Amino acid sequence: MKLSGSQIIIEVLIEQGCDCIFGYPGGQVINIYDALYEYQDRIKHVLTAHEQGASHAADGYARSTGKTGVCLATSGPGATNLVTGIATAYLDSVPMVAITGNVPCSLLGRDSFQEVDICGITMPITKHNYIVKDINELADTLREAFLIARSGRPGPVLVDIPKNVQVAVTEFTNKPVASPLPVPEADEKLLAEAAELIAESKKPYIYAGGGAISGDAGKEIEKLAELTDAYIGCSMMGISSVPYNNPRFLGMQGMHGHYASSMAQAEADLIICAGARFSDRATGKKDVYTRNCRIIHIDIDAAEIDKNITSDVGITGDIKSTLAKLISMVAKKSNPEWKEQVEKFRAEEAASLTKSDRMTPYDIVDTVNDKMPENAVIVTDVGQHQMWVAQRYRFSQPRKFISSGGLGTMGFGLGAAIGSYEGTKDPVILFTGDGSFGMNLNELATAVSFDIPVIIVVMNNHVLGMVKQWQTLFFDKHYSNTILDKRQTKFTKIAEAFGALGFSAATTEELSKALDEAIASKRPCVIDCAVDENEFVLPMLPPGGCIDNIITHIGG
Amino acid sequence: MGKHIFSILVTNKPGVMTRVSSMFTRRGFNIDTLTVGETESPEFSRITVSMIGDDYAKDQVVKQLSKLHDVKQVQVMERDDTVTRELLLVKVKNDSSTRQDVLAAVDVFRSKIVDYSPDALCIEITGETTKLNAFIELVKPFGIMEICRTGIVALERGSHCLRSSD
Numbered sequence: 163m164k165l166s167g168s169q170i171i172i173e174v175l176i177e178q179g180c181d182c183i184f185g186y187p188g189g190q191v192i193n194i195y196d197a198l199y200e201y202q203d204r205i206k207h208v209l210t211a212h213e214q215g216a217s218h219a220a221d222g223y224a225r226s227t228g229k230t231g232v233c234l235a236t237s238g239p240g241a242t243n244l245v246t247g248i249a250t251a252y253l254d255s256v257p258m259v260a261i262t263g264n265v266p267c268s269l270l271g272r273d274s275f276q277e278v279d280i281c282g283i284t285m286p287i288t289k290h291n292y293i294v295k296d297i298n299e300l301a302d303t304l305r306e307a308f309l310i311a312r313s314g315r316p317g318p319v320l321v322d323i324p325k326n327v328q329v330a331v332t333e334f335t336n337k338p339v340a341s342p343l344p345v346p347e348a349d350e351k352l353l354a355e356a357a358e359l360i361a362e363s364k365k366p367y368i369y370a371g372g373g374a375i376s377g378d379a380g381k382e383i384e385k386l387a388e389l390t391d392a393y394i395g396c397s398m399m400g401i402s403s404v405p406y407n408n409p410r411f412l413g414m415q416g417m418h419g420h421y422a423s424s425m426a427q428a429e430a431d432l433i434i435c436a437g438a439r440f441s442d443r444a445t446g447k448k449d450v451y452t453r454n455c456r457i458i459h460i461d462i463d464a465a466e467i468d469k470n471i472t473s474d475v476g477i478t479g480d481i482k483s484t485l486a487k488l489i490s491m492v493a494k495k496s497n498p499e500w501k502e503q504v505e506k507f508r509a510e511e512a513a514s515l516t517k518s519d520r521m522t523p524y525d526i527v528d529t530v531n532d533k534m535p536e537n538a539v540i541v542t543d544v545g546q547h548q549m550w551v552a553q554r555y556r557f558s559q560p561r562k563f564i565s566s567g568g569l570g571t572m573g574f575g576l577g578a579a580i581g582s583y584e585g586t587k588d589p590v591i592l593f594t595g596d597g598s599f600g601m602n603l604n605e606l607a608t609a610v611s612f613d614i615p616v617i618i619v620v621m622n623n624h625v626l627g628m629v630k631q632w633q634t635l636f637f638d639k640h641y642s643n644t645i646l647d648k649r650q651t652k653f654t655k656i657a658e659a660f661g662a663l664g665f666s667a668a669t670t671e672e673l674s675k676a677l678d679e680a681i682a683s684k685r686p687c688v689i690d691c692a693v694d695e696n697e698f699v700l701p702m703l704p705p706g707g708c709i710d711n712i713i714t715h716i717g718g
Numbered sequence: 719m720g721k722h723i724f725s726i727l728v729t730n731k732p733g734v735m736t737r738v739s740s741m742f743t744r745r746g747f748n749i750d751t752l753t754v755g756e757t758e759s760p761e762f763s764r765i766t767v768s769m770i771g772d773d774y775a776k777d778q779v780v781k782q783l784s785k786l787h788d789v790k791q792v793q794v795m796e797r798d799d800t801v802t803r804e805l806l807l808v809k810v811k812n813d814s815s816t817r818q819d820v821l822a823a824v825d826v827f828r829s830k831i832v833d834y835s836p837d838a839l840c841i842e843i844t845g846e847t848t849k850l851n852a853f854i855e856l857v858k859p860f861g862i863m864e865i866c867r868t869g870i871v872a873l874e875r876g877s878h879c880l881r882s883s884d
Contacts, residue, residue: 285737286744290787310787465781468774 188236217247218577253568372399373437543598751869
């Protein structure tokens, strides 16, 4: 059948299994929006308040479902507003297709109204990008974009479509969805070497990253840990890969990781890394990180092997099938001394937790946690609140912790929460801070207009807490531009102004009551929670420091 | 640290050069020379990059380049198995007191005078980088006015060829 470029775009989105896209109209995408009008009973479009919100929503949709998220924006400022969201997805390996309109080909390169070279701009933050100048290449280019986004290590792909291509007409036929591009099989010799290291190890520690979730390898990690009597830790991106109640699971390690998890990492004689990149936030000083241990690094992306940490055995391959092979090659073993040592770390960690009379950040997390079902999607922004949630929330299922790891994007949360809800229809909580929430709270308009019952828990301490924490520790308490006490923002009033519900809570009782009302309302709600500005995220490994410098207590 | 030469087979499309070269900049690797041209098949171009770096850099360059969608094949060109050439054009002062020495140098290095004017000589010379460097050193005292060099091109010795795997 003969279709216009705009119709072809929507046809291919539907063909690729996309049921919901996030975007914002504008001059160079009017034709695509006209097609969306025509196809509105077959594909949902969520109008956000800002293109950045659309990009984070597509990201949240993808993280929570495993499907490819799609966002749409016009040329120029519409396209540049997507950039932070695309970079966020790139750094966390999230499958996304971003579609932008552009000026007609005849006006390209002339600094035309709202023209920007978005392909040039996004080159370093996409797996690949395209500008489609020929209507006959449009459908296959879009298909290839989806294929690249979800193949191997997932990531964002941008397709820039000049207006004349949206208008042009050509023959279109649907095609079956292509199977993902092949991934290299794990090398047998390397697997044997890895199995040998595991056999020799007396203190094995499995380090799960985001790849364990995108590679659906949680079960294999648990099985390998069981078989080799290993403990399991994770990076922030690896949270929820393994259920919290697995007795071997120690939680996040690294800069703000659990004491027991970071200590176990430091004492381990073997780290089996599954789908993590040994980021500086996770390792601190690298030579100390590896001083006691050998490293088996498994990743789907060959470029990650030996990039940040030199491994003893580096295996490129799909994590799930590679771990399955490894499991078949190792014998059951037990490491009673290791167990004793790690359980001691655990006891030390438990003993260090102190109770406070006022509501602590952990109390806030716990109160929410106790109210929410296991399938709730927990989204965060970036900063102290993010770390408190990462440390404390008890996740039982993968893809339930949605947080910007690699890029650390403040303002990520609300858009991502909206996308997560559209993808899953599960209950969605957004933990945010007064700083992060202030960045993109305009998306409350989206939540209200699309009846998205997201519950936004603002940990409000009237400071940019994470930066302030660094200033306290490393900058002689020079609180440069981190104290927000002059701001008069009333988040409850903001909620009401947008048509959402607003609550405030200074105690866990108030929070509990607000949550009950929020859940019952089935509407977007903001709960402004009072947090003391002197709450710190602990423990902390100082930047560039190591386990020997772990800070577990801040006096005064 | 050593000199590494990479042969990179890429799809012959606009923007591919930028993708390749920006990867080097982005990841902190310094390109020494870069050449590009169409191959025996018009679908593909071949980029030759030389770079000073350690083995870590070499390894990362290959892996990161291989991830680019338009890159079809990357090969590290090992010194002993590779023919490398570079072309240099150099403009030297044409002065009656030194002219004979310049012409002698041109002769010994099997290079060519490609332009002759009353006050300048333009010389073309092809060879390995070391030969070109030696020639430049030799003619420097005669007064180099301008230099233009192509950067390294390289082919593997023997019958093995760089081909796209798909």
